[in-house]
Amino acid sequence: MNILIAEEEFALYSDLLRSQPGLQLHGGADAAALREAAAVCPIWLGEPVIMAELLRQGCKPAWMQSTWAGITPLLAADLPHDYPLTRAVGIFGQVMAEYVLTYLLAHQRRLLERVAAQAERRWDNRLPHSLAGKRVLVVGAGDIGQSVAGFLDPFGVELHGIARAPRPLEPFERVFGMECLAEQMAWADCVVNLLPDTPATRDVYDAALFACMRPTALFINAGRGVAVVDQDLVAALAAGQLAGAVIDVCREEPLPAWHPFWSAPNLLVTGHSSAPTLPSAMVALFLDNLERYRSGKPLRGWVSFERGY
Numbered sequence: 001m002n003i004l005i006a007e008e009e010f011a012l013y014s015d016l017l018r019s020q021p022g023l024q025l026h027g028g029a030d031a032a033a034l035r036e037a038a039a040v041c042p043i044w045l046g047e048p049v050i051m052a053e054l055l056r057q058g059c060k061p062a063w064m065q066s067t068w069a070g071i072t073p074l075l076a077a078d079l080p081h082d083y084p085l086t087r088a089v090g091i092f093g094q095v096m097a098e099y100v101l102t103y104l105l106a107h108q109r110r111l112l113e114r115v116a117a118q119a120e121r122r123w124d125n126r127l128p129h130s131l132a133g134k135r136v137l138v139v140g141a142g143d144i145g146q147s148v149a150g151f152l153d154p155f156g157v158e159l160h161g162i163a164r165a166p167r168p169l170e171p172f173e174r175v176f177g178m179e180c181l182a183e184q185m186a187w188a189d190c191v192v193n194l195l196p197d198t199p200a201t202r203d204v205y206d207a208a209l210f211a212c213m214r215p216t217a218l219f220i221n222a223g224r225g226v227a228v229v230d231q232d233l234v235a236a237l238a239a240g241q242l243a244g245a246v247i248d249v250c251r252e253e254p255l256p257a258w259h260p261f262w263s264a265p266n267l268l269v270t271g272h273s274s275a276p277t278l279p280s281a282m283v284a285l286f287l288d289n290l291e292r293y294r295s296g297k298p299l300r301g302w303v304s305f306e307r308g309y
Contacts, residue, residue: 002026004038006046006054007067009279013045016283035059043293045286048073055079063293065286067277069144070224071303072197081305086289089301091281093147099274100148100192100220103246104131107190107218112268132156137184140194140223141175144275148192160184186212190220197224198308205229210236217242222274225250234264248274 005013005027014025026037027046031053038044038054042062051064052073063084066074071087106112109128117124134157138145141161146169149159153171161175162184169175176184181204185191191213195201205221205228213219219242221228230251236242244266253272255261261269289299303309 001043002037002041004034004041004044004046004061006031006034006038006044006050008047012279013283016279017287020287031057043290052076052079063299065289066301066303067282069275070197071309072224075305075308084299085303085305086299086301087303087309088277088282088285089143091278091285092144092275094151095278096144096194096222096275097148097151099222099248099270101151103220103268103270104136104152104190104218107244108134130156133158134189135160135187136190136192137162137188138172138192138194139181140196141169141172142194145192145194146170146172148194160187182209182212185209186214188217189214190218193219193221193223193227195223195227196309197226202226203229205233207232207235210241213242215240215243219245220248221245222248225253230259230261234260234267237265237267244268246270248272 001022002024003017003026005025006029007013007027008029010027010029014027017023017025026041028034029050031050034054035057038059044051044061044064046067048066048068048071056079060080060083064086066085066087069088069092071085074085108131110126114124132155136152136157137160138149139162141163145161149161149171153159159172161169161172162178162181163169163175164178166177167175193205195204201224203226207229210232213236219233233245237245246268247261248270249272250261255269261267285300292299
């Protein structure tokens with residue numbers, strides 16, 4: 001079976017898949033150079049940006065597996081949406097949880113303030129706060145959100161989630177619908193945004209929502225940059241409506257030098273580094289889905305183009 005690997009790390013993916021019998025691997029990272037191979041490969045594995053360009057060249061797979069959790073480039077209106085698409089699921093939970101835990105602990109332990117104090121040769125002996133009893137709201141209580149909550153649970157935090165509809169979901173104490181977002185942001189000591197990019201989730205975090213937050217609370221955006229109204233977040237930080245923000249994803253990446261995030265008070269930019277795709281884990285998911293594809297079983301991470309994820 002011919003497999004197209006549209007990936008910057010094509011060589012690594014090829015090495016990981018080479019031992020699989022019956023697979024003929026073709027690929028690279030240049031969409032123009034991949035067109036001929038794409039025409040003879042029914043199955044594509046790779047980055048949405050590269051595969052979107054192949055679709056624009058008139059190629060189309062029998063099944064496409066994205067190596068990203070987000071598939072926004074493939075949702076463009078000028079692209080076909082009549083083929084099976086699966087996104088990366090079940091492989092980002094631990095790395096995302098490590099990211100959230102890192103900055104939540106840094107906030108409670110005043111890590112960045114102590115770095116600044118040392119640079120000024122100023123003794124800072126203010127006592128830190130424990131995570132025990134802190135209220136954490138995970139907005140986007142899906143696969144990754146559950147993993148984040150599972151990692152935080154042993155620290156004794158109170159966990160609430162936001163999903164499309166309220167429902168029981170471990171390890172959250174309660175999961176609310178999106179209509180409860182404002183009241184839950186007022187409840188939380190930390191808000192973690194993990195929402196996907198859909199028309200319904202753009203510009204969600206605006207001035208009205210930030211005004212609901214506790215002045216001691218932390219906002220972490222590791223979902224999608226378009227969920228946040230940038231100027232409203234900067235203004236809320238300047239007004240002391242929240243204590244700090246950690247921003248991993250932005251509307252425009254790389255973030256332009258003129259953007260106010262660079263100089264906003266108590267805002268840390270982490271450069272879209274929260275949850276890298278681990279090729280070994282991605283290959284394991286792909287091989288599982290390949291077996292499902294061959295046997296006609298439901299694929300993991302099936303994307304609804306209408307829903308956007």
